[in-house]
Amino acid sequence: MPKRVVILGGGFGGLYAANHLAGKDVQVTLIDRRNFHLFQPLLYQVATGELSPADVAFPLRAILSRHRNIRVLMAEAVDVDVAGRRVILEDGAAEPYDELIVSTGARNYYFGNDSWAEYATGLKSLEDATKMRHRILYAFEAAERTTDPEEHRAWLTFVVVGAGPTGVELAGALGEIANDTLKGDFRHVQPEQARILLLDNSDRVLGPFAPDLSAAAEKALIALGVRSLLNVKVTAVDDSGVTFQSATGSERIHARTVLWAAGVAGSELGAKLAASAGVPLARGGRVAVDANCALPGHPEIYVIGDLAYAVDASGKPLPGVAPVAMQMGSYVARRILGRETKPFEYWDKGTLAVIGRASAVAQFGKVHLAGAIAWLSWLFIHLMFLVGFQNRLIVFIRWGFNYFTYNRGARLITGEGVPLRSHDNEGNAVSRH
Amino acid sequence: MPKRVVILGGGFGGLYAANHLAGKDVQVTLIDRRNFHLFQPLLYQVATGELSPADVAFPLRAILSRHRNIRVLMAEAVDVDVAGRRVILEDGAAEPYDELIVSTGARNYYFGNDSWAEYATGLKSLEDATKMRHRILYAFEAAERTTDPEEHRAWLTFVVVGAGPTGVELAGALGEIANDTLKGDFRHVQPEQARILLLDNSDRVLGPFAPDLSAAAEKALIALGVRSLLNVKVTAVDDSGVTFQSATGSERIHARTVLWAAGVAGSELGAKLAASAGVPLARGGRVAVDANCALPGHPEIYVIGDLAYAVDASGKPLPGVAPVAMQMGSYVARRILGRETKPFEYWDKGTLAVIGRASAVAQFGKVHLAGAIAWLSWLFIHLMFLVGFQNRLIVFIRWGFNYFTYNRGARLITGEGVPLRSHDNEGNAVSRH
Numbered sequence A, B: 001m002p003k004r005v006v007i008l009g010g011g012f013g014g015l016y017a018a019n020h021l022a023g024k025d026v027q028v029t030l031i032d033r034r035n036f037h038l039f040q041p042l043l044y045q046v047a048t049g050e051l052s053p054a055d056v057a058f059p060l061r062a063i064l065s066r067h068r069n070i071r072v073l074m075a076e077a078v079d080v081d082v083a084g085r086r087v088i089l090e091d092g093a094a095e096p097y098d099e100l101i102v103s104t105g106a107r108n109y110y111f112g113n114d115s116w117a118e119y120a121t122g123l124k125s126l127e128d129a130t131k132m133r134h135r136i137l138y139a140f141e142a143a144e145r146t147t148d149p150e151e152h153r154a155w156l157t158f159v160v161v162g163a164g165p166t167g168v169e170l171a172g173a174l175g176e177i178a179n180d181t182l183k184g185d186f187r188h189v190q191p192e193q194a195r196i197l198l199l200d201n202s203d204r205v206l207g208p209f210a211p212d213l214s215a216a217a218e219k220a221l222i223a224l225g226v227r228s229l230l231n232v233k234v235t236a237v238d239d240s241g242v243t244f245q246s247a248t249g250s251e252r253i254h255a256r257t258v259l260w261a262a263g264v265a266g267s268e269l270g271a272k273l274a275a276s277a278g279v280p281l282a283r284g285g286r287v288a289v290d291a292n293c294a295l296p297g298h299p300e301i302y303v304i305g306d307l308a309y310a311v312d313a314s315g316k317p318l319p320g321v322a323p324v325a326m327q328m329g330s331y332v333a334r335r336i337l338g339r340e341t342k343p344f345e346y347w348d349k350g351t352l353a354v355i356g357r358a359s360a361v362a363q364f365g366k367v368h369l370a371g372a373i374a375w376l377s378w379l380f381i382h383l384m385f386l387v388g389f390q391n392r393l394i395v396f397i398r399w400g401f402n403y404f405t406y407n408r409g410a411r412l413i414t415g416e417g418v419p420l421r422s423h424d425n426e427g428n429a430v431s432r433h
Helices: A012-021 A040-047 A060-064 A114-118 A126-145 A149-155 A165-181 A211-223 A268-277 A322-336 A372-385 A389-405 B012-021 B040-047 B060-064 B114-118 B126-145 B149-155 B165-181 B211-223 B268-277 B322-336 B372-385 B389-405
Strands: A003-008 A026-032 A036-038 A057-059 A070-074 A077-081 A086-089 A094-096 A099-102 A106-108 A157-161 A195-199 A226-229 A233-238 A241-246 A249-254 A257-260 A264-266 A298-303 A351-356 A359-364 A367-371 B003-008 B026-032 B036-038 B057-059 B070-074 B077-081 B086-089 B094-096 B099-102 B106-108 B157-161 B195-199 B226-229 B233-238 B241-246 B249-254 B257-260 B264-266 B298-303 B351-356 B359-364 B367-371
Touching: A003 A012, A003 A094, A012 A026, A012 A060, A012 A099, A012 A322, A026 A060, A036 A060, A040 A126, A040 A165, A040 A372, A057 A060, A060 A070, A070 B126, A077 A268, A099 A268, A099 A322, A126 A149, A126 A257, A126 B070, A149 A157, A149 A249, A157 A165, A157 A241, A157 A249, A165 A195, A165 A211, A165 A226, A165 A351, A211 A226, A211 A351, A211 A359, A211 A367, A268 A298, A298 A322, A351 A372, A359 A372, A367 A372, A372 A389, A389 B389, B003 B012, B003 B094, B012 B026, B012 B060, B012 B099, B012 B322, B026 B060, B036 B060, B040 B126, B040 B165, B040 B372, B057 B060, B060 B070, B077 B268, B099 B268, B099 B322, B126 B149, B126 B257, B149 B157, B149 B249, B157 B165, B157 B241, B157 B249, B165 B195, B165 B211, B165 B226, B165 B351, B211 B226, B211 B351, B211 B359, B211 B367, B268 B298, B298 B322, B351 B372, B359 B372, B367 B372, B372 B389
Parallel strands: A003 A026, A003 A099, A026 A070, A099 A298, A157 A195, A157 A257, A195 A226, B003 B026, B003 B099, B026 B070, B099 B298, B157 B195, B157 B257, B195 B226
Antiparallel strands: A036 A057, A077 A086, A086 A094, A106 A264, A233 A241, A241 A249, A351 A359, A359 A367, B036 B057, B077 B086, B086 B094, B106 B264, B233 B241, B241 B249, B351 B359, B359 B367
């Protein structure tokens, strides 16, 4: 009987592993709680109304079901019975494995302040993205309606916490929405007067990039009307704004829209797995793996992608980005097939971050690019890796329309269940520090 | 000072009225609780994963804001103060008017059995559509997981209540999903074995069409695996299925997915308006209007579209379809501008209903079409009336992909908040009659 391989999670890591195991002499079960693969790098464009959820998601069955040795199961894995070599599903069913690949990714993390989650929307799922879209667009609508100048200002103040690639991309897109997309759409709101603040506790934006690219990104953000507040530490987020600590003391920003791009932590299944295997969790709720991406002492369990805490030859932790997950997925699949004996090595082909219209930064080894060429590289690479020809074509068209008309095709305020602060209390006194 | 015209609702009626008043010497305020115009005729394609929500919706501001005499307000109108000539908004604010156009449309109606709404999802909003999509796709996933043959069957049984155009379109699309889209996607489910039942209390499908077209539609549905149960009256809908009364007595269908296309009633604002004006509500919670689409005794208040109960010269009520709403919208705008004195007359250009792939029926006066030509007419007309060039292009591309690949680009199970019956209790005994 062929080996039973269970893959948890259909993100980049799980999907690349499954693709490498397709048609081979192994029995693969891929388990995901959603029925689609999500192209996370473009999620911020859903949050900002440029793309539609279906453009960045692709049904897992449509990708994998033609391979007869792969079974897809829509289910939530809640625990791993390491000793019994079984995955426990949410309905109590157990899925036995000979080898296990855990690639359940990361979740939003608020540095232990879970209550902030209600006010500072993160960006890990499609639901996060449509909620963020709802909040951003609704803020302009609420500002249009309010007659209180203070509230008007608070609705037009957007705070993005975290100036890594996601935070920079969100802040840049907010700048475009305010300056271009919504221009002339309102009677009492001048969208271009929106305040967009980008907060980070480090001393520059895009920390993982080289300093010259951080400087270029900062300049591009300023041109879009984004103001960065660096070396600050957020100490409170509530329904009327953000409090932070800077060198000059504690400050308060009165803002109705706070977006969270500051922290992620390993998914909850990582903690369950570590407990079941009797190993401690690494930094950020991630699971430390050995040089083969395996759980120490458990060569039959691989942990890959954002959930894994892996270090390169120099001892530096690998970043939580899509290429690492993809390469790990292919690597562990080759190991399972007995075709790989060397330790995992990440081949860094480069990093990109988009800031706005015709503006991005790219770091390909010693080559640093900023501006239109970096932006074109970004467009091309993201289109290339997007799953599904239909998605590629439609994303290409939406980008083209956005570029030439400044409009955003998917700026809908949807989701009745979205917990949104009511504007009934507009004009009421709000706490300020 | 120019006349203040308030329009409630940005559907076909409200939007056509606004477009006719654009640039004229009137001050227009269009109030809608959503920020977009929804192209309802294609909503069933969102519910069946062919189109994405953003494809059938278009931001009202993007359509109207370039006209300086039109103001768009995202707000919910909760009442009309007929004597004071003011519309009351949900936050208590009042919007005064000289002339009022009420086009707030219809809502799902369960013949007084509001508890059915939880189990039989209707199709009036984008949220309805994504919820329906969730339920349809999730049913196949749950069937794949269950080991109980009875439950397996219940998850693969789909009941559509109501065999008017929407019910026929939904049932036909379900047939395509089962026979084509999901083919080979599962290991324990043969999607083509899904039972799709179309229930109606009349003696034929597509009641508003001529009998020969009903017969053609029925034949096309059978080819897609849809079975119609006619002359039946639904008496109960709960979490395990549907009970109905037929000539032979009471019957029960054990089904996990029940879709509602049977009844609509005028929006709640219609009842408020009638009460405020002291007139009784007409059939189906609609507001009876005079020959000028005005509220009797109140020539300054027009009620148009699905909310209006209007009759033609022979006393027959006008149907609740998009062309009636569009023509009423243009008509009342012309009246407000003083350019129209004749009573409203509906020009019926024809009716179409799509059944599936290359299959539709069309009735243009005495010309009755069924099959591919009717289907092409349907495609062309719907593309033509869809708002926004980007939407038209993307819908055209999605239709093309669907036609040639049988795939559906937007078959995502999203919405964490969707109240879905858990599959934890699969295998448990379920009540049966």
